[in-house]
Amino acid sequence: MSEHEHAETTATTDESTSEQLVELAKRRGYFFQSSGAYGGVGGFYTFGPQGASLKGNVEDAWRDRFAVAEGNMEIDAPTIMPEPVFEASGHLDGFDDMLIECPECETSSRADHLVEDNTEYEDAESLPIPEVEEIIAEYELACPECGAGLADVAVENFNLMFATNIGPGDSDPGYLRPETAQGIFVEFPRLKEYARNQLPFGVTQIGRAYRNEISPRRSIIRTREFTQAELEYFVDPEEDEPDLESVADVEVTLYPASEQNKDDGDEIETTIGDAVEEGVISSPWVAYFLGVAKPWYESVGVDMDRFRFRQHLSGERAHYASDCWDAEGEIDGNWIELAGFAYRGDYDLSKHAEHSGDRFTVFKQYDxxxxxxxxxxxxxxxxxxxxxxxxxxxxxxxxxxxxxxxxxxxxxxxxxxxxxxxxxxxxxxxxxxxxxxxxxxxxxIVPHVVEPSFGVDRLVYTVLHHAYREDEVDGEERTYLDLEPEVAPTFVGVFPLQNDAELEAQANEVVADLRAEGLSVTYDDSGNIGRRYRRQDEVGTPFCVTVDYETVEDEETTVTVRERDTTDQKRLPVEGLAETLAEIREGDLEFDEL
Structure with a gap:
């Protein structure tokens, strides 16, 4: 590939993007359905080498912002917990989805999804079961598998938790956790000691959760095993207030319940400060974390033109939440929940205190x-x-x-x-x-809880979808991922121009220097240089370094550094190259400034 590539680029946002992305993800090692040798199993996905790296980078970015920067603790609790935990939390009785089973082919479907996919109703999840049954009958909805009518079929609640047994013989019943939060709540009596019994304090956790989805769909958007990144922030409801001033000027797109309930309701553009002052967001703590989350989402690559915060309607709020807002990303014309920001009050700690007999309080010292x-x-x-x-x-x-x-x-x-x-x-x-x-x-006192809960897998999919690009470079079609350097699985690709021992030796020295600087590097000497560029573009590698004959022949040892999005190339000295690229990755330097 010459040093004079010319790219004409546009973002791809049509409905075919998801199909193209899923194909790319499988081919390039981002994600694919698990257990393919046995026909695959619905709702379970394996992250390949690229996907695991991207997912890990997103998790690290979340940890840096919501644990380290906020001064919060992090724990790692078991994924299996005994039944009494979920009796106390309310999940045994209230963690259900609407199930409808086809009388002909016995296919199970989520009734609210059938309604949302085939009618003008957008939030059927918030409707009571009798109303959902009426809508199915009114629109004569049919089984998506065999086409049989479902008008007279009952809709039932289906509990989403995976049941298991703990120990042999007369074992104790247990469940795979449906959220990471309970692992934090049940350990509160000990965690408060680590926080020196001083409110407010936060506890984070990144880990697997499990929900036996009735109809998993849309690849890693709705699965049965997934990763959550959650923060449980414990506050004194009478005294503790967030630092709203630090996020007051953050501009946000909000879709409050009041607008959703209007026939002509629409999103509103405002700031966090104005939204609190005008009562659009009632909880200052929820508002604070919305203000923290918005720029963070942008930093990892979510397109802000396809991002908003939507308030839960009263019928769709979880049993523990007095108010909740979702971060949503738009994919192929549909809004996908990326995170929930809930004010849980004292529900969780009070319930665990009631059921366990332990003390889930903090001693509040008077002046x-x-x-x-x-x-x-x-x-x-x-x-x-x-x-x-x-x-x-x-x-x-x-x-x-x-x-x-x-x-x-x-x-x-x-x-x-x-x-x-x-x-x-x-x-x-x-x-x-x-x-x-x-x-x-x-x-x-029993502290109140504010919970920002992030879905990592959905965010990974959204980042990939929003980064998907198609363009032409020197008359050739190109597909690439416009990933942010902070989260890209590989930051630098290093190539010897040809299979030449001297070039290969120099290229390997460059690889060693870059890796010593903590950069993720791939070495590729297979095929012509243009194909190698294309491979790295397609997996989202921001930069490629080419070692050529000028590198080994000229008095100053230099290499060609190529930027992914524009395909612009610059000749840079090898000495100091690792430090320069590290500065670019950290956002302290721009490529076009070189």
Missing amino acids: EPKTVERATVDPDMSYLGPEFGGAAQDVVEELESLAGRDRTAFEGDTVAIDLDGETHELPVEKTGFSVDEETIAGEH
Whole structure:
């Protein structure tokens, strides 16, 4: 390839891009369906050498921004957890999708997806099951596999968790985690100690999660095993406030619920500061993390012209969330959820405290000790025992609870309590009720949780899709990936111009220097130089270095450095080349400045 390549480039955004991308991903080692030798299995994908590297780079970029830069901890919890964890979290009872099964071919489909794909309804997931059944009947929707009508078929809830057993014999039931969050929540009593019991603090985790999707589809966008990057940020709801000033000027595209509910509703362009001030985003903490996330998404290669934040409608919010916004990327005309930003309140910690008996609180120290009145009971057990038998301890607990919430109930001669649906009158003198003054230094509070939860696989697909380009170089068609240097699987390709021992030796020295600088490098001496450029363009390698005869013959040792997008080439000295390319990768130097 000459040093005078000329590229005319346009982004490819038509509906065929996904098909072309999936084909490229398989051919070039980004991702492909798992267990192909056995016919493949739906919803499971293997990331090849390029894909694993890209995915790892995206994870590292997320870790740098949301763990390191924010000063948060990171943990790595097991992917299998015992059943009581998910009883407490609500996943056993409330983690369902709408299942409809064809009576003819027995194909299972997600009923809300059928509605969204074949009607004008865009958010069928938020609708109740009876309404979804009515829509299926009204539009006479059919099985996507065999075409049989589904008008009279019942839609049922299907729990998405994978069940397993822990241990042999009479083993304990367990589940593969459907989100990484629970691994953080159940360890809160210990994690708060690592944070020195000081709020606010955050805990991050990057790891696998599992959901037994009814109908996995669109390659790695909807799978049964996937990677999440989650941050659980614990705050004092009465005192802790985010640094909104640092993100106030971040410009965002928002699609709030109020606009979605209008017939002519539309996205709004605003800033994080204005959105909070005008009440579009009600939670300052959610707003803060939206402001952090937007520039981060741009830095890893998401096209900001195809990116927005959409607020959940009331019917689609998870059981734990009081408010939630999704980061969404547009792919082939469809908006794909990339992350959720939820205000979970104290739901998770309170539920785990209730079910485990452990303490999921943080002690909040007062600036000065306070004197407070405490209502207590010290019941006469010689009276309660004969009167209530085995239920005497239940009576004590009811009295303690009543004293804490309504001391006026003890002002008469008797006090009434409810026990197993029956009301019992007890003499107040037998309860040992008293009100005493006590000096306290603080109180135990249940922190609230703010959760930014990122889907890594979907983000990888979106980055690839938004980076896909087709152009012509010197009259030849070219496909390349316009990947950001920070996340590209390989940063530099190094080629000897020809199969020549001297050129190859010099090229290998360049490879060693670049790798010593921490750059990801590939060496390629197969085929003509133009084909080698094309191979690296197609996998998104930002730069190629060619060692030619000028390199070994001239007094100053120089090489040709070629930039992927423009195909521009520059002659640079080998001395200092590694440092120069490292500066470009870090964003401290531009290629056209050389």
